[in-house]
Amino acid sequence: MEKMFIIPFVGLKEGKHRFDFVVNNKFFEFYKYDEILDANINVGLDFVKKSTLIELHFSSKGDIKVACDVTNEHYKEAIDTNLDLVIKFGNEFNNENEEILIIPHSEFQLDVSQFIYEMIVLAVPRKKVHPGVADGTLKSEILDKLKELQPKENTINQDTDPRWSKLKDLLTDKKE
Secondary structure, three states: OOHHHEEEOOOOOOEEEEEEEEEEHHHHHHOOOOOOOEEEEEEEEEEEEOOOEEEEEEEEEEEEEEEOOOOOOEEEEEEEEEEEEEEEEEOOOEOOOOOEEEEEOOOOEEEOHHHHHHHHHHHOOOOOOOHHHHHOOOOOHHHHHHHHHOOOOOOOOHHHOHHHHHHHOOOOOOOO
């Protein structure tokens, strides 16, 4: 990944430091993540160096272009998310805990690109629906075809099957 996402923390004084990044489509191309078609996201990192650990607080705000799961129409989805992470030092690398990362004492820099990537990808909605589908304003051939193929009213006549009659006898809603 680019050097801009690598933070050499050995030379930093203890205390709070601020780093700002701009994430665009090139960033997601590196990770071969093709669900995001375009991106313009500002990521801020509050990097707090202490004597025995490092606290990271990521915040991101911007938008991404994605394809609607219903119509495949492209639209912009707002991204506004945060991620907190604590980095401790140990004998060997360990990332089993999602809130605490242990890196070897010999490390002198930290690549934060993977954390930014995961934070943004997890903020993308599981089901992506174009706002025009939700409010009915989107005109699309796919939506027209879906309406055409939509099942009509329930055409099964429940009275023709005697099992339905027996089930109606179980109703206990008797108003007296």
